[in-house]
Amino acid sequence: MTERPSPTALVRSLPATVPFVGPETQERERGRPFRARLGANENGFGPAPSVARAMAGAAPQMWKYGDAQNHDLRNALARHLGVGAENIVIGEGIDGLLGLVVRQYVEQGAPVVTSLGAYPTFNYHVAGFGGRLVTVPYRDDREDLDGLLNAVKLQNAPLVYLSNPDNPMGTWWEADAVEDFVEALPPTTMFVLDEAYGETAPPGALPALDVSRPNVLRMRTFSKVYGLAGLRCGYAVGEAETIRNFEKVRNHFGMTRMAQEAALSALEDQAHLQWVCGEVEACRQRLYRIARKNGLTPLLSATNFVTMDCGGDGQHAMKVLQELGKRDVFVRKPMAPGLDRCIRVSVGPAEEIDVFEAELPEALKAAR
Amino acid sequence: MTERPSPTALVRSLPATVPFVGPETQERERGRPFRARLGANENGFGPAPSVARAMAGAAPQMWKYGDAQNHDLRNALARHLGVGAENIVIGEGIDGLLGLVVRQYVEQGAPVVTSLGAYPTFNYHVAGFGGRLVTVPYRDDREDLDGLLNAVKLQNAPLVYLSNPDNPMGTWWEADAVEDFVEALPPTTMFVLDEAYGETAPPGALPALDVSRPNVLRMRTFSKVYGLAGLRCGYAVGEAETIRNFEKVRNHFGMTRMAQEAALSALEDQAHLQWVCGEVEACRQRLYRIARKNGLTPLLSATNFVTMDCGGDGQHAMKVLQELGKRDVFVRKPMAPGLDRCIRVSVGPAEEIDVFEAELPEALKAAR
Structure with a gap:
């Protein structure tokens, strides 16, 4: 065996597993593209045309590094949310921010609490x-x-x-339940409240922003309703010192200038956001109907996807997913015991939902 | 004092210092913009028009997460470089990749060797x-x-x-010297060879790519000659298992789709790259002349900047930098003893170099 540099004991202990296999990877393995991309909880309604224009306009300026302080975007978000700019840190998607939080608060061997079957990327960072x-x-x-x-x-x-709202089930807690949870938490426990799907939640599901608590980080993103998943732009809202601590570990010039420009522009186009939220709600209703028509039980959703109980065990739901895949429909499914009876279908443009609607009956038949 | 979550012992020990204060931050502090942005080693000649068009065309697709495997870009780079796709990992700029390397190979308290006055962001990650x-x-x-x-x-x-070439001095070693260094290194020591400025180096400065050694990582970027600093796209080339290990720690969906698209397009426009390299060389020559005309000694440069010996001590060079700043010219300077007698001036479009040329004599007079 060749002598080689040894990774740290921790890194040696890590598996080379990946939290998610992306749709492009699956397409390459299948040898053909999906006709319906409804598995990654993306926003197929797209970014606002105004935002696409802003990106095109900014393109020739991409020779400049982005502003390391994300000043304009932080300030615009602060105004939008009614908090101070010192209460916001911008990161490379919530995924990136989750890694920074774990790095800041988790000593090796320390326990980290999450739900069985919740976001795998958080678990990946905890392990990492x-x-x-x-x-x-x-x-x-x-x-x-x-x-x-x-x-x-x-x-x-x-x-x-x-x-909250939850991924992968699409369910949610009302604000008062979450507030009780915060109140009851030890003040020395950091609470990451991932609100990636906050904009599509019913009124009353999001607690009011309170930046007085050092142990709460509210995470939000431009990846979902704003339609900018491909630009990696998320943010955390919290108490000023908690936010300031990110300066010690974040990659200061890590945010792309493009993401900063696009997010700023997206924030200004709230009319588009409202339109998207309307489309999401209409599509959820359509997905509920499709599910019921096919004998599946849809879970009421506060997100941009609908989780459907296939009425059997995890193996059956896996077969449904696979049969949909054979028919060029990309969806995902929860994997944890108890949740694994379901498939998870993202909202999307009518044409893609048409494909799902057309293929679901055959897929269910084949899975039986 | 409010009870609060405690960061890890390591994070508590870190200062809240930032490797660089970016030009936008400085502009906000000054209250007015720079007229010449020649301090961040960016490429003011910009990305290729073909690349800007590709970005504009890709903008409406930004609702999709980027391909987590960076498949197309890795394969295009592999063809371009004559290595395998398994020998390349893409990251959020060399900055991001440096963090991942340190994280993989450095146990707490382990010694890490670098030059006094070399890249501060590397040092930031080592501390981190x-x-x-x-x-x-x-x-x-x-x-x-x-x-x-x-x-x-x-x-x-x-x-x-x-x-190699070096930042902040612009100097370089010939390939055989670097190869001797690699040969003499213990095989258990990981060697990060940062070639961010490789494309502007004289022929003969870059060793041939050799992906057989598990302890060498060659880092390159789209931030310099390709003019895409604002999109954060760098890559490391190395032996397959060394590259595979990044899978354990990297943020798999961290690359923006925009960066992947733009870098792919930039790689295809080698004519633009050649044009930029010509502009860089012409501008270096002009900067040498400006330096000499003003009694400064330019260091021969293999990079997209020219480091100029101001002929005094660090304090004098700092004054020159400050006086240039007062005159709306953004440059930087090395800070380490012995190097700190210099200022560092990035190449740029003629209009910005005109500003530098016009303001330098007055700045030097004021600094004396």
Whole structure:
């Protein structure tokens, strides 16, 4: 064996697994493209035309590094949200920010609490920085707030993760339940509240922003309703010192200038956002109908996807997913026990939903 | 004092310093824009028009996450460089990749060797992951290969960094010197060879690519001659298993789709690259003349900047930099003892160099 540099003990212990296999990878493996890209919770309604124009206009300026302080975008978000610019940190998507949070608060071997079957990329970061995952099963298809709280206390965990609305189930808690959870948390436990799907939630699901608590980070993104997943732009809102601590670990010039420009422009086009939210709601309703028509049970969704109970076990739902794949329809499914009876279908333009609607009956027949 | 989550011991130990204060930050502090942006080693000649068009064309597609495997770009680079796609990892600029390398190979407290006054962002990552920097002074304004090698051996260092051509001095080593260095390195020491400025180096400065050694990572970027600093796209070339290890720690969906599209398009427009390289050379010649005309001694440069010896000490050069700033000219300067007698001026379009040329005599007079 060739002598070679040795990775750290931690890195040696990590598997080379990937949180998600992306649709392009699947297309290359299949040897042909999907006709319906409904698996990644993207926003097929697209970014606003005004934002696409802003990107085109900014393109010749891409020789400049982005502003390391993300000043204009932070300030625009601060105005939009009614908090201070010092309460916001911008990052390379929520994915990037989650990595920075884990890195900041998790010593090797420390327990980190999340739900069994919740966001795999968070788990990837916890493993990557040597944390020990403590998982709490969902309860009635929702993340179990009491269970999470108990686990935090039992383990004296420095970090807990919750997505509200939830991915992969699309369910949600009302604001008061989340606020009770925050109130009951030890003040020394950092709480990451992932609100990637916040804009499509019913009124009343998002607690008011409160930047007085040092142990709460609210994470949001331009990847979903704003239609800019391909530009990697997320942000965290929190107490000023908590936010300032990111300066110690973030990649200061890591944000693309393009993302900053596009996000700024997207924020200004709230009319497009409203239109997208309308389309999302209409598409959810259509997906509910399609599910029911085919004997599946849709879960009421606060997100840009609809999770459908296939009425069998995990193996059956996996077959449905595979049969849809054979018919060029890309969807995903939850994998955790209890949730794995479902498939998860993102909203999208009518033509793609048409494909899903046309192929679902055959896929279900083949899966039986 | 409010009870709050405690960052890890390592993070608590980190200062909140920033490797660089960007030009936009400086402009906000000054209250007015620079007339000449010649401090960040950007490429003011810009990306190719073909690339700007590709970005504009791709803009409406930004609702899709980027391909997590960076498949097309890796394969295009592989063809371009004559290596395998398995020998390339794409990252969010060399900055991002440097962080991943440090994270992979540096246990807390481990020694990491670099030159005193070399790339601050590398040092930032070393500190950020708890490494112990061991610095070797420059020798005759070049990084001291023998000194670096001795330090590696003395410290049994797992990681050593060299930029060739060098930043901030613009000097370089010929390929055979670098190859001798590689040959003499312990095979258990990872060698990061930062070739961000490789395309503007004289023929003969870059060793042939050899992907057989597990302990060499060659880093390159689309930020310099390709004019895409604002899109954050760099790559590392190395032995397949070394490259594969990045999968354990990288943010798989972290690359923007825009960067992938733009870099692919930039790679195809080699005519533009050649034109830029010609402009860079012409501008270096002009900067040499301007320096000499003003009694400064330019260092022969293999990069897209010219470092100029101001003929005094560090304080004098700092005054020159400040006086240029007052005159709306943004340049930088090396800070390490021995190098700090210099200012560093990036190449740029004629109009900006005109401003520098016009303001330099007054700035020098004021600095005396």
